[in-house]
Amino acid sequence: MKSQVKVKVSDLTRYLICPRLVYFSAKEHHEGMAKGKERGFIESILLKELAFNLHKFYGERKEDDPEPEPEAESETETEEEHAKRVIDDTVDGVEMIYKEELKDVEKDFFEEVKEDFIRNLSMSTNTENGDWLEKVRTENGLLELENAYGYEREHAMLSEKLSMSGSVDKLIRTEEEVIPCMIKTGKCPEYSVWKSDRVQLAAYAMLIEEEFGFETTVKRGFVEYIRNAEFRETQIRRRDRALALQILKRVKRIKGGVFPEKGGNAPCDKCVFAEMCETRKTLLSTLFGK
């Protein structure tokens, strides 16, 4: 009989941060904004949306765009003005696209964060601080693929065999390949991609292979560290797949009710479950003298 425990790819990433996050998330369904982290949460959403619209900085077209973005509104529009307009337009739609995620955010606060975000990014599009825009515009493998083939946004997949589902940020399909691409708004590693990102890509690879058929083998993926405008390609190796499967099994056990040990580098000081975790620990110590 197939396992009834359904796992999301994001559970695997959560497990690598701290296995107990999987346990509490399954019990509490606590997603979204941690108290005191509202600004960071909104900024991440704004950055992510910008990553979905990078093609507009070049006047290129993505697969499900109704029409290509004009390169410049008028002949006199400078590159900076164009970039500023793209940022303004993108940020404007965010409230409607992320209605559910932003439902508890005060309108005034959202506007304030949005204004700051636009101001900071616009500052980095002027000639003195043009680093971010410069990097976004620099030729890279991902950009070339997106320009040539477009991408499908938030492609959702489900595998009955693995009892796992997931929605990959961008899915690029060439004549020979299906390539998953993830947008990350957090810190960028010095080289390559974080281990948790490799595991997540391997999980998407397995979902893609099941959806697209046996002859499809996903060999590579991309991670966009959008805050730093770094676009990293990584090979999806056997050991990443093996690790993803191993974690998948552990996540299923946790979601089935097993309370796990905390992670080695668990970020307890900024965890939304800190209180619950402490109570549970105290309860176990009382019961079993641990």
Ligand code: SF4
């Ligand atoms: S408080 Fe620490 S150990 Fe508990 S779930 Fe959060 S990160 Fe993990």
